[in-house]
Amino acid sequence: MRMTNMYLKTLREVPAEAEIPSHIWLLRAGMIRKLVSGVYGFMPLGRRVLQKIEAIVRQEMDAKGGQEILMSAIQPAELWQESGRWYAYGPEMWRLRDRNDRDFCLGPTHEEIFTDIVRSEVDSYRQLPLNLYQIQTKYRDEKRPRFGLMRSREFIMKDAYSFDRDWEGLDKSYNEMYDAYEKVFERCGLTFRAVEADTGAIGGSDSHEFCALSEYGESEIAYCEQCSMAATTEKAACVDDTPDSAEMLPLELVHTPGTKTIADVAAFLGIDHKQTIKALLFEVFQQEYRYVAVFIRGDRELNMTKLINALNIPEHAIEFADEAAMGAETGAVGGFTGPVGLRNCKIVVDSELTGAKNLCAGACKEDYHMLNVNYGRDYTGDIVTDLKLTKEGYPCPQCQGHIKITRGIEVGQVFKLGTKYSEAMHAYYKDENMQEKVIVMGCYGIGISRTLAAIVEQHHDKDGIIWPLAVAPYHAIITVVNAADAVQMQLAEKIYDELQKEGVEVLLDDRDERPGVKFKDADLIGIPIRITVGKKAADGIVEYKMRGDEKSTDKTASEATAVVLELVRPYI
Numbered sequence: 380m381r382m383t384n385m386y387l388k389t390l391r392e393v394p395a396e397a398e399i400p401s402h403i404w405l406l407r408a409g410m411i412r413k414l415v416s417g418v419y420g421f422m423p424l425g426r427r428v429l430q431k432i433e434a435i436v437r438q439e440m441d442a443k444g445g446q447e448i449l450m451s452a453i454q455p456a457e458l459w460q461e462s463g464r465w466y467a468y469g470p471e472m473w474r475l476r477d478r479n480d481r482d483f484c485l486g487p488t489h490e491e492i493f494t495d496i497v498r499s500e501v502d503s504y505r506q507l508p509l510n511l512y513q514i515q516t517k518y519r520d521e522k523r524p525r526f527g528l529m530r531s532r533e534f535i536m537k538d539a540y541s542f543d544r545d546w547e548g549l550d551k552s553y554n555e556m557y558d559a560y561e562k563v564f565e566r567c568g569l570t571f572r573a574v575e576a577d578t579g580a581i582g583g584s585d586s587h588e589f590c591a592l593s594e595y596g597e598s599e600i601a602y603c604e605q606c607s608m609a610a611t612t613e614k615a616a617c618v619d620d621t622p623d624s625a626e627m628l629p630l631e632l633v634h635t636p637g638t639k640t641i642a643d644v645a646a647f648l649g650i651d652h653k654q655t656i657k658a659l660l661f662e663v664f665q666q667e668y669r670y671v672a673v674f675i676r677g678d679r680e681l682n683m684t685k686l687i688n689a690l691n692i693p694e695h696a697i698e699f700a701d702e703a704a705m706g707a708e709t710g711a712v713g714g715f716t717g718p719v720g721l722r723n724c725k726i727v728v729d730s731e732l733t734g735a736k737n738l739c740a741g742a743c744k745e746d747y748h749m750l751n752v753n754y755g756r757d758y759t760g761d762i763v764t765d766l767k768l769t770k771e772g773y774p775c776p777q778c779q780g781h782i783k784i785t786r787g788i789e790v791g792q793v794f795k796l797g798t799k800y801s802e803a804m805h806a807y808y809k810d811e812n813m814q815e816k817v818i819v820m821g822c823y824g825i826g827i828s829r830t831l832a833a834i835v836e837q838h839h840d841k842d843g844i845i846w847p848l849a850v851a852p853y854h855a856i857i858t859v860v861n862a863a864d865a866v867q868m869q870l871a872e873k874i875y876d877e878l879q880k881e882g883v884e885v886l887l888d889d890r891d892e893r894p895g896v897k898f899k900d901a902d903l904i905g906i907p908i909r910i911t912v913g914k915k916a917a918d919g920i921v922e923y924k925m926r927g928d929e930k931s932t933d934k935t936a937s938e939a940t941a942v943v944l945e946l947v948r949p950y951i
């Protein structure tokens with residue numbers, strides 16, 4: 380491609396909206412353009428990188444027996460109502476209605492659609508196992524779209540769905556996909572970690588998230604330095620403190636004026652935060668009950684995902700309660716709520732509290748706390764479970780080690796769905812004995828556009844992007860220092876032709892620009908190999924440089940061509 384013909388607009392300034400490197404560099408390098416908040420288009424160079432990533436994904440999916448199809452982004456509400464997710468998905472789902480008042484959504488994911496296909500076309504065990512996938516545009520109406528492609532409202536995703544005869548079959552399919560994902564992200568040049576994850580709105584049993592390590596990642600990862608334990612902090616189990624063997628002391632009401640927080644009351648009474656019970660009050664939007672009071676030790680933090688899972692409600696169906704309104708119905712008192720004396724609400728207790736003794740809790744009375752509150756004697760929970768958010772230094776749930784915390788960008792996730800969708804939507808097959816059996820499913824996603832952003836997060840410097848060869852929009856760029864010089868242009872054209880003939884993707888910077896501008900652009904757009912044709916062209920000498928290198932080396936044109944070919948051959 381000659382740069383005189385190329386549609387490329389690089390930016391000298393950092394766009395005001397861009398905060399993180401991938402967003403900044405992708406905009407500045409003219410790879411993406413914003414249409415509206417959270418919605419981006421891909422310009423020629425960006426489109427080429429997307430296609431490279433897609434090709435890698437296709438190869439690894441096909442290698443595992445996946446078959447590509449392409450379904451519509453528009454999905455009828457009826458299928459989502461069948462699975463129960465029309466309500467469960469909440470405001471993130473982009474809903475629309477046709478001229479006949481029929482409801483549709485722009486698909487945030489495709490479990491229902493794939494299940495629908497398979498239930499109507501698969502009836503025999505002979506047709507299973509099956510793995511179908513697509514690379515397609517998805518929609519999620521994010522509350523706070525940000526970070527460019529990282530959290531956008533429209534994005535490109537590869538989603539695959541496996542259909543098996545039984546759970547052993549699913550285990551095998553899951554492991555195959557896990558393996559394919561490792562290969563995909565390795566080939567894309569990402570440093571990543573596969574960690575246990577919550578199944579969220581998708582549902583199912585086991586799940587792993589593939590996280591590209593990055594300080595700007597929105598996934599927090601807890602891992603152990605001594606063993607293989609690694610999970611998102613949403614998912615990571617927490618170890619309860621050892622139960623206290625002290626005698627239970629009598630309940631005591633104490634006057635604690637104005638001490639509305641754990642810190643206040645602990646300071647006022649001169650006790651450790653560990654000796655207190657923290658109350659968190661919620662309103663839930665569903666029928667059986669309206670209010671939820673959560674109790675957890677004062678020094679711990681509540682893990683919302685664990686709470687939502689314990690309550691078995693969708694994420695959007697819970698909010699912090701209005702304390703006055705809740706108080707009127709349940710006896711809760713803002714800043715002084717404790718588990719003793721509460722009524723008309725669901726009480727959820729962190730498992731650790733059952734073994735703790737003689738704690739201080741709110742007395743459900745303004746300016747009063749209770750001392751020596753004990754689980755079992757003074758209160759019980761409707762639900763008792765681990766609600767703790769893990770933190771750096773907490774004990775590892777699997778060994779004697781300590782938890783470390785890091786951040787990552789979720790670029791892929793695999794789920795064992797089991798029979799959640801196939802049961803709800805009646806996807807059955809007949810086994811060898813003509814018995815009806817439910818199909819066992821898995822689903823597997825890769826955020827293609829997010830992977831592109833993650834690659835930039837991990838591969839850039841102060842001058843721009845440094846694409847790994849496997850996904851670079853072009854492998855090499857030939858920069859002609861003076862395009863008006865016939866000798867320089869002639870040599871550049873010769874190298875350009877030779878490399879193209881061999882299948883190398885080459886840019887020829889033949890623009891009438893100052894060399895400084897050309898070098899800056901080459902660095903900005905991150906082409907891995909640069910050949911500069913300048914004054915020494917008369918002697919057949921060029922400068923050869925890798926994008927990440929400090930200095931260039933002189934080579935004859937044919938040496939340079941040979942080196943490029945050797946480097947690029949594995950990628951063409």
Ligand SMILES: [Zn+2]
Binds near residue numbers: 604
């Ligand atoms: Zn461990």
